[in-house]
Amino acid sequence: MSQQLLNDITTRDYPYGFTSNIETEVAPKGLSEDVIRMISKKKNEPEFMLEFRLKAYRHWLTLTEPKWPNVTYPEINFQDIHYYAAPKAPKKKLESLDDVDPELLKTFEKLGIPLTEQKKLANVAVDAIFDSVSVATTYKDKLLKAGVVFCPLSEAVEKYPDIVKKYLGSVVPHTDNFYAALNAAVFSEGSFVYLPKNTVSPMELSTYFRINTEESGQFERTLIVCEENSYVSYLEGCTAPKFDTNQLHAAVVELVTLDNAEIKYSTVQNWFSGDPVTGKGGIYNFVTKRGKCLGKNSKISWTQIETGSAITWKYPSCVLIGDNSIGEFYSVALTNHFQQADTGTKMIHIGKNTKSTIVSKGISAGKSHNTYRGLVQMNKSAHHANNFTQCDSMLIGNACSANTFPTIDVKNGSSTVGHEATTVKISEDQIFYFQQRGISMEDAMATIINGFCKDVFKELPTEFAVEATQLLGLKLENSVG
Amino acid sequence: MLEIKNLHAKINDTPILKGISLTIKPGEVHAIMGPNGSGKSTLSKVISGHPAYDVTSGEVLFEGQNILELDPDVRARLGLFLAFQYPVEIPGVHNAGFLRMAYNARRKENGQEEVDPMEFDELIRSKLNLVEMEPDFLERAVNQGFSGGEKKRNEILQMLVLEPKLAFLDETDSGLDIDALRIVSKAVNAYKKPEVGIVLVTHYQRLLNYIVPDVVHVMANGVIIKSGDKSLALALEEKGYEWLL
Numbered sequence A: 001m002s003q004q005l006l007n008d009i010t011t012r013d014y015p016y017g018f019t020s021n022i023e024t025e026v027a028p029k030g031l032s033e034d035v036i037r038m039i040s041k042k043k044n045e046p047e048f049m050l051e052f053r054l055k056a057y058r059h060w061l062t063l064t065e066p067k068w069p070n071v072t073y074p075e076i077n078f079q080d081i082h083y084y085a086a087p088k089a090p091k092k093k094l095e096s097l098d099d100v101d102p103e104l105l106k107t108f109e110k111l112g113i114p115l116t117e118q119k120k121l122a123n124v125a126v127d128a129i130f131d132s133v134s135v136a137t138t139y140k141d142k143l144l145k146a147g148v149v150f151c152p153l154s155e156a157v158e159k160y161p162d163i164v165k166k167y168l169g170s171v172v173p174h175t176d177n178f179y180a181a182l183n184a185a186v187f188s189e190g191s192f193v194y195l196p197k198n199t200v201s202p203m204e205l206s207t208y209f210r211i212n213t214e215e216s217g218q219f220e221r222t223l224i225v226c227e228e229n230s231y232v233s234y235l236e237g238c239t240a241p242k243f244d245t246n247q248l249h250a251a252v253v254e255l256v257t258l259d260n261a262e263i264k265y266s267t268v269q270n271w272f273s274g275d276p277v278t279g280k281g282g283i284y285n286f287v288t289k290r291g292k293c294l295g296k297n298s299k300i301s302w303t304q305i306e307t308g309s310a311i312t313w314k315y316p317s318c319v320l321i322g323d324n325s326i327g328e329f330y331s332v333a334l335t336n337h338f339q340q341a342d343t344g345t346k347m348i349h350i351g352k353n354t355k356s357t358i359v360s361k362g363i364s365a366g367k368s369h370n371t372y373r374g375l376v377q378m379n380k381s382a383h384h385a386n387n388f389t390q391c392d393s394m395l396i397g398n399a400c401s402a403n404t405f406p407t408i409d410v411k412n413g414s415s416t417v418g419h420e421a422t423t424v425k426i427s428e429d430q431i432f433y434f435q436q437r438g439i440s441m442e443d444a445m446a447t448i449i450n451g452f453c454k455d456v457f458k459e460l461p462t463e464f465a466v467e468a469t470q471l472l473g474l475k476l477e478n479s480v481g
Numbered sequence B: 001m002l003e004i005k006n007l008h009a010k011i012n013d014t015p016i017l018k019g020i021s022l023t024i025k026p027g028e029v030h031a032i033m034g035p036n037g038s039g040k041s042t043l044s045k046v047i048s049g050h051p052a053y054d055v056t057s058g059e060v061l062f063e064g065q066n067i068l069e070l071d072p073d074v075r076a077r078l079g080l081f082l083a084f085q086y087p088v089e090i091p092g093v094h095n096a097g098f099l100r101m102a103y104n105a106r107r108k109e110n111g112q113e114e115v116d117p118m119e120f121d122e123l124i125r126s127k128l129n130l131v132e133m134e135p136d137f138l139e140r141a142v143n144q145g146f147s148g149g150e151k152k153r154n155e156i157l158q159m160l161v162l163e164p165k166l167a168f169l170d171e172t173d174s175g176l177d178i179d180a181l182r183i184v185s186k187a188v189n190a191y192k193k194p195e196v197g198i199v200l201v202t203h204y205q206r207l208l209n210y211i212v213p214d215v216v217h218v219m220a221n222g223v224i225i226k227s228g229d230k231s232l233a234l235a236l237e238e239k240g241y242e243w244l245l
Helices: A002-009 A033-042 A047-061 A102-110 A140-146 A153-159 A161-167 A178-186 A428-436 A441-457 A462-475 B040-048 B072-078 B095-109 B117-130 B135-139 B148-162 B178-191 B206-210 B230-239
Strands: A024-026 A085-087 A124-130 A133-137 A149-152 A191-195 A204-210 A221-226 A231-239 A246-249 A252-257 A262-269 A282-293 A299-306 A311-314 A317-320 A326-335 A340-349 A355-364 A369-378 A386-395 A401-410 A416-425 B002-011 B014-024 B029-033 B053-062 B080-083 B090-094 B166-170 B197-201 B215-220 B223-228
Touching (some): A047 A178, A133 A149, A149 A153, A153 A191, A161 A221, A178 A252, A178 A282, A191 A231, A252 A262, A299 A311, A369 A386, A428 A441, B002 B040, B014 B040, B014 B053, B029 B040, B040 B080, B040 B166, B072 B080, B072 B095, B095 B135, B117 B135, B148 B166, B223 B230
Parallel strands (some): A124 A204, A191 A221, A204 A231, A221 A252, A231 A262, A262 A299, A282 A311, A340 A369, A386 A416, B080 B166
Antiparallel strands (some): A024 A085, A124 A133, A149 A191, B002 B053
């Protein structure tokens, strides 16, 4: 996969900007109870799911869009979006890959995600999601043998309704925020991962999201539950075609760990970021991600490489309830051209001896705006809790900006909180130094960025670390001087 | 090997080089001296392609090829080296990794196979001894937190590893104590060979006691006002630059 992706990336332009010509079934634009009923029906959902959606929708109607993020964009017309788009399904149910439209398989292969038996990635199980539906999930059987459930959320609703009912909305309730409510009302697909007690996933799990239809939104919802003593590492990747219009991506991710369980969740986000010259188009990436360390000694670790999207608004967070539980957040957020990002994390300490680490690396170039926003909260019950935050910004060129808004809220005197922050600038002289030693500007850039970000990259699964490095270097080409 | 013909260059809109002509042959050691602001540091930066400078006229031929249109990294891979007066710090970038990257870039250019960290480690040990540096020095970030003397020795180490055909040493002697100056000079002398040209850019005659030049040039106000043999440097030491201006 690395090689394929590297080759694509080195074509320099946004290589994933193509559109696939696939017959698509699209819901009429706009949102209403009828549209929600239609989505629920399409998915053959049980009554409790429809109720879940309608409750969220009715609540959403009472809300207004949040205006506090440090980003600007024209008002979104929520009635001008398709809330459901799916490749036209064949008459019979998809039993195997042979039933999948070959054009779809080709699309994912072009994206570096081959799904067919002969070509599928070794050691990584992939759930491929195209617009609103899951196309295929690889290694499902092998995982099931190990006790790991990895399937589209819609399938989980059917096969594991009790688990879904218990945990869906338990971490991010529909009342949480505007986009979480919208997602709960209209979400159409996502991944479901469930590890019963004492299960260690034998391979990396990965979901690949692709938006294809213009003027459609993608509202996926991911739920990962790790019961006692279980462990899973999960990675999501995202791309979209180039359109002049903006597309809305409002996802919700919920993670739950019970005693001694651990979830490692990584994201490489490379949505189309808009035209580099005019700033037109690109994805609005408004995402709510949160994990609950319910059990004692449990651990949730977020790693994100955010390089795409016109606007990014997300704060993968941890609620540390179980005693001795651990939350981690490692982030590289890169903005170039006209991109805007307002991203960070929340670490909510509730249990005793809970521990959190935040390492955030923001890189701004071009005319972009990059904001870190974070909250560390030590609640009254959080005896001897501990947080360390490292928050670094790198500026490239003179037209970009970087901001940090860390909030620290301590209600327990025995807890400790540490915060370090730096700002650096890549200089022409640094690049020249590399070049004078025979190293190309691209390699120089990639190496400096890699050095800046290495504390985060080392948290990525090895298969993806190389790509991430290369991706950042290329995203920044010609942005010095 | 290097032919500079009537070279003019400016930074922003200020002309700095106002017609430099100079020829360097393989095996020669040249010294370029001159008062502050004479343009001697600019000359080496323009030849190596620093983006802040614009060449307004003239030619620079390296082994017969006009290099002024080439990117700095291409010039470097042709065998041009500049030991910087103020080596820049590059936080987060591993010194040995950086050096190996540069070394491999050159090998790749020559159609040779790249070396892995193990092979490179072996190769670099002997060079480290030449500049009397400890191996842990390689584990630090490039130039970060290095003392003035360590930075200069690191530049010379890079030269020894990259084996350029033509090396400009820009005020490599400034900021060195007498021991460090001796170490650096010894390493440069060890590198001297018939196929290599060396250009010492310096304020002081002191360095030239250790590395003896074949030709000495005096620059002032963007031009070379006098060239001569090593005795010219001694005359400068005695009389200063005033008598030439």
